[in-house]
Amino acid sequence: MTAPVRVAVPRKGRPLEAVLDRFAARADATAVADDVVSTLRYEKAVAKGEQSDDRGVYDRLAAYSEPSNSHRPDFTLLRDARAGKPRRIVFDSLTLDVDGTPVQLVGREEPFRALRTHEFALGFDSADLVLEEVVELRPEPLTSIADVNDRIDPVDTDVRVVSGLGDTVYHTLLATPSVQRDVAAPELDREFLAAYEGEICISPRYERLVEAVLGTDATDGVSFVYPDGGREEEAAIADTGVGVYLTVTGSTARDHGLDLGERLFPSETVLMENQCEADGEDVAAAKRALATEPTETAIPPQ
Structure with a gap:
């Protein structure tokens, strides 16, 4: 069996939901995407005290995760930053078929930085992080995501933006x-x-x-x-x-x-690639399937 293309994704929040929407459309995975979203929303409500659950966090984690079945979502625990640092259930991994290419979504706290350190060829993260970390400051304003790559010094990183997801x-x-x-x-x-x-x-x-x-x-x-x-x-x-x-x-x-x-x-949440790692037909096929059709936020070919 062909090894799946590993794609770094956020562990929770609006960016992850945007990514799951994209995979639901591309991989006929609406049910599993909805499952992940509803689980994480419920766990957020539990963490904030808006919901109560008699089960302990480990019991809930065991009920959600099926690590022996890669085609079902797997979740994990992180320490929350709030007072007392409670454990928070977040997304961990899921493997889907995207137009004939197996793709494994892998949760990361900072997908953009995971791409910068060459752990992944492809990943999704907020365009804000790219601006915060690697774009050059110039006298003229930066007005669109399509112009981001022109502001990235190739000495700083091999990561480039491919397209946006439209969760703007x-x-x-x-x-x-x-x-x-x-x-x-x-x-x-x-x-x-x-x-x-x-x-x-x-x-x-x-x-x-x-x-x-x-x-x-x-x-x-x-x-x-x-x-x-x-x-x-x-x-x-x-x-x-x-x-x-x-x-x-x-x-x-x-x-x-x-x-x-x-x-x-x-x-906006954007699809990114590490150009040094993005070789091979499987990676190219996954990128083609996941990239946005031409829109005002799409990035011109490099």
Whole structure:
């Protein structure tokens, strides 16, 4: 039997659900994908105290996992970062047939870094991590996922983005009406930022990403500040006057008196490859099957 193509995937959360949706469509695996998603959502609710279960965590793990059957999902335990560091059940592995090619999904805490260290040829992770770690900062802004590969120094990594999955939310420019009046810019967009000088409130883990997305010209004359620990980001941005934050509907931002401006950059799960490891017809076949059909987020061939 042909060895499966191993693909690194997130262990939990929205990015993993986007990956499972893609495999459900490509591998006729809707039932097993739904099984993984519902299990992890339930376990998240248990971990947060929103659900209770008389079974211990090891009993639940044994009930979910079938390691002797690679075509059923397998789960594992991780220490959660919350107080007390409770054990959390997360995704571990699953093997599926994708257009005749066996593909093994392997859960990793940081799939992008697993590709960077040559553990995998293919993997899925958030495009945000690529921006945070390897894209070059330039005077001009980075506006689309299709331009990410042009910003990656080949000396830094062999990993390149193949395409996005379309599970898009946006890093959005937010500001209070009073600051907009002070700047006197007609729109809340990058031109507004070029004229603005002062503080911009962002999540601390996104500083390099925001610099790449805005461009170093636009960030000249501004300083980044961060929400106090545990405080809602939209509330901190309202106090600062200007900020960049991930938005879906923007309703919470509006509740804090913020206007939604330009959608600066899509936050999306992406398929990536390590170009040094992506040899062989099986890997090429898996990549072709899993990549997005041509869309605005697809990456041109390298």
